[in-house]
Amino acid sequence: MIKFFKENKLPIIGGLVSTLFIGLAVFVLGNISGYEAKHLISSSLSGINMLCNTVVLAxxxxxxxxxxxxGISSGTDNKLKEAHYQQVLTIAKFDTILFIMALILFQLFNIPITEAESVPTSWFTTIYWSTLFISSILSGMLITVLLLLYTTVTNIIWIVGMRKDHPLISTEEDKTDK
Structure with a gap:
């Protein structure tokens, strides 16, 4: 796990910074009452649904x-190291988690909670802050996935397009080390 964080330090930091920035921007709003939260949920519902739709589509x-x-990786003239495929696997894992989280949040906000009369007003504050917290996590995760993807695509461009020596290209020495 430590190796994972070392190898993907910049994308993870980028995602965390954006999550914290968005979360901090929301925190600046301060305390709100249940009635205010209910009103804010109603007014921000379309934006949250749009965020979830965008994240699911992306x-x-x-x-x-x-x-x-x-397909490009396997079609290249150079044999790529396992580390490249681990990068792709990492992106796929993060992206799948992101997809599922966004889909669940989208489904939850299609429930007309603000129209329900049996929901105590005090719950709306918790729902509101949870929504903002989860949406900032979704945004941060999407940024992390995009930065991970950028790193992988950049590596492929160097290997396939520029035909440069790259640490991810497997050499004869790598094969004999195994």
């Missing part, structure tokens, strides 16, 4: 494009 597209990336 993550599904990224998963599909990873198949193309694998």
């Amino acid at each position: 993550s599904a597209t990224i998963l599909a494009l990873l198949l193309t990336l694998l």
Whole structure:
């Protein structure tokens, strides 16, 4: 796990910074009452649904494009190291988690909670802050996935397009070390 964080330090830091920035921006709003939270949930529902739709669409597209990336990777003249495929696997894992989280959040916000009369007003504050917290996590995770993807695509461009020596290209020495 420590190796994972070392190898993907910049994308993870990028995602964490964006999550913290968004979360901090929301925290600046301060305390709100249950009635205010109910009103804010109603007014922000379309934006949250749009965020979830965008994240679901982006993550599904990224998963599909990873198949193309694998096709390019296997079709190259150079034999790539396992580390490249581990990068692709990491992106796929993060992206799948992101897809599922966004889909669940989207489904939850299609429940007309603000129209329900049996929900105590005090719950709306918790629902509101949870929504903002989860949406900032979704945004941060999407940024992390995009930065991971950027790193992998950049590596492929160097290997396939620029035909440069790259640490991910397997050499004869690597084969004899095994």
